[in-house]
Amino acid sequence: MIKALFPSGVAAVEAFDDAEPAPLYPEELALLGNAVAKRRDEFATARRCARQALGLLGCPPGPITAGPRREPRWPAGVTGAITHCAGYRAAVVARAGEFLALGVDAEPNGPLPEGILETIAGPAERQHLALLRRQHPAVHWDRLLFSAKEAVFKAWYPLTERWLDFDEAAVTFDADRATFAARLLAPGPVVGGTELSGFSGRWLIGRGLLVTGIAVAARRPAVTVRPLPDLIGY
Numbered sequence: 488m489i490k491a492l493f494p495s496g497v498a499a500v501e502a503f504d505d506a507e508p509a510p511l512y513p514e515e516l517a518l519l520g521n522a523v524a525k526r527r528d529e530f531a532t533a534r535r536c537a538r539q540a541l542g543l544l545g546c547p548p549g550p551i552t553a554g555p556r557r558e559p560r561w562p563a564g565v566t567g568a569i570t571h572c573a574g575y576r577a578a579v580v581a582r583a584g585e586f587l588a589l590g591v592d593a594e595p596n597g598p599l600p601e602g603i604l605e606t607i608a609g610p611a612e613r614q615h616l617a618l619l620r621r622q623h624p625a626v627h628w629d630r631l632l633f634s635a636k637e638a639v640f641k642a643w644y645p646l647t648e649r650w651l652d653f654d655e656a657a658v659t660f661d662a663d664r665a666t667f668a669a670r671l672l673a674p675g676p677v678v679g680g681t682e683l684s685g686f687s688g689r690w691l692i693g694r695g696l697l698v699t700g701i702a703v704a705a706r707r708p709a710v711t712v713r714p715l716p717d718l719i720g721y
């Protein structure tokens with residue numbers, strides 16, 4: 488189902504369990520240290536998805552190591568992102584000449600634990616979610632917001648190598664188009680002399696999961712981010 492979130496040129500592979508063998512390279516095993524079985528399984532299956540996705544781009548198999556902030560290190564000329572949650576693992580990759588950055592995140596389609604929404608959403612975002620909840624009660628909008636912001640971070644980080652807090656992006660959803668726009672409230676990455684003011688993405692619901700995806704095209708029209716009027720000053 489992940490393919491629906493990304494344009495052509497992005498290779499996406501997903502798994503719903505850890506049934507298929509997913510051998511790791513020594514460099515990858517070293518990243519795991521003494522991790523518990525659950526962590527080893529999600530890591531190994533997501534690495535397998537990533538290798539399959541890289542294969543679709545024509546890249547030979549090899550270890551996918553990680554940087555100091557856990558960001559995956561892709562082969563030269565490739566960008567990508569990884570996600571995993573209970574019952575789901577996925578990886579997306581693309582040629583860096585075609586896409587500057589990718590973001591992906593999956594979450595169970597259930598409510599966020601008590602107290603989390605207040606730490607990840609500003610007042611205007613909470614108002615926006617309340618309206619969406621009334622119109623589309625089957626969607627856990629609070630969890631979708633969390634997922635969209637995690638996807639934003641995964642696209643943001645390789646471009647900036649900087650932290651981005653939850654209050655440094657304001658997200659609005661379009662329920663009919665199943666899209667979202669994230670307006671950056673911190674200085675954006677400068678790409679080709681132009682500052683990126685935000686990210687746009689897509690989301691889907693299926694098999695009890697919410698999945699969000701962002702693809703930043705290398706040659707793209709200006710990002711259209713239409714903030715709600717009351718998001719200004721967040």
Ligand SMILES: CC(C)(COP(=O)(O)OP(=O)(O)OC[C@H]1O[C@@H](n2cnc3c(N)ncnc32)[C@H](O)[C@@H]1OP(=O)(O)O)[C@@H](O)C(=O)NCCC(=O)NCCS
Nearest residue numbers: 530556557558569570571636637640641644651652653656
């Ligand atoms: C990095 C972060 C987004 C990962 O989220 P998570 O809850 O572990 O979720 P997922 O399982 O979906 O993703 C994990 C994968 O993200 C990738 N990842 C981790 N850190 C990353 C980073 N700095 N940049 C890009 N990708 C990263 C890794 O591939 C990791 O899997 P792996 O360790 O098996 O390789 C999260 O831990 C975090 O730090 N969030 C706070 C920052 C944030 O979200 N700000 C909001 C900005 S609006």
